[in-house]
């Protein structure tokens with residue numbers, strides 16, 4: 415039986431890199447570690463257990479782990495109880511090698527080993543006969559279907575995240591996710607609904623359904639993603655439903671129709687990663703759609719759900735991308751007019767096909783293209799923001815804002831609204847607000863009586 419007092423009331427600190435999936439995983443890790451008497455702390459200096467929840471999607475991921483772990487070397491010399499581990503995508507990718515390359519580490523656990531974290535930590539606290547702590551690696555993919563995981567959130571507040579599926583089978587040539595998160599596996603609809611009802615009973619009003627490719631969701635009873643959304647809208651008390659990430663090739667008319675029908679619950683916000691605006695580049699990325707097909711999906715969505723907000727992911731400087739091909743990405747954002755873009759310079763990832771392409775774009779050229787794309791988007795975002803001024807819109811109140819003395823809430827389009835004179839009894843309520851000024855990242859408003 416697992417010792418329920420592994421933590422002995424001492425601190426655990428987790429530093430989190432990367433996407434929303436990782437933020438959600440960190441919450442899960444903290445929930446599990448609290449159950450064995452660790453106490454979350456805000457700084458590594460107060461901790462006896464430090465975990466780096468790593469991401470390998472962006473640049474120099476392994477280097478980031480080495481450099482953060484290196485900073486803890488001195489702390490470890492002073493505190494013999496300190497254990498340091500790495501989870502997330504870099505852990506999954508590097509496994510045993512990470513322990514060899516970074517001697518300060520005690521344990522490495524992969525993306526499918528999170529639920530074993532208390533056991534892994536317990537092992538890491540065991541001393542070997544030579545008096546040194548045991549080093550632990552747990553990084554095997556669990557491939558059984560369905561994927562079963564109870565949502566663990568300590569203080570969900572008004573809005574929280576719920577995993578509905580994990581992994582990806584698409585193998586875009588730039589992306590490491592299929593290698594670090596494994597094959598697609600979905601949770602059963604029953605399990606998701608049970609979680610959502612429990613969260614609603616705890617006061618949650620809004621959920622974001624998470625998966626690397628939510629449109630591929632398929633429950634054990636063959637329900638697809640559109641059916642899942644419809645069932646959540648009809649059968650739970652959750653008031654607002656968001657989801658991320660969608661794959662354009664799998665976004666179909668049925669999903670648009672369900673989103674339109676249950677518009678009061680399914681939010682007017684869709685993140686639809688394009689990655690490039692050029693068909694040849696999209697082909698080399700193995701995205702499964704052309705520029706024209708992507709634009710046809712945008713039209714289908716906007717025709718079915720007028721006023722819906724679109725955001726996207728884009729990569730500049732993909733191997734072989736010419737200036738003309740890059741300009742097609744610039745023209746795509748001008749044509750679609752996204753509310754927001756998440757744009758990155760291409761950087762090679764281990765195991766991926768594109769890393770072996772020989773026609774890599776020089777770094778300074780990638781930088782120039784990124785700067786240009788962001789500048790064009792800035793203009794678009796400022797223009798679009800003006801459309802919000804003087805409108806009255808429903809806002810779900812979340813609580814105090816970062817800005818002193820203000821409260822904040824969110825529109826169905828995922829826009830944050832700051833306002834004065836907020837009170838705690840407003841939290842969790844949806845109220846009408848008149849927008850008095852609008853900027854790309856924040857709106858300001860006042861309660862519309």
Ligand code: SF4
Pocket residue numbers: 582583584585586589590591592626627661
């Ligand atoms: S769809 Fe492509 S970019 Fe998205 S997680 Fe899968 S492989 Fe990566």
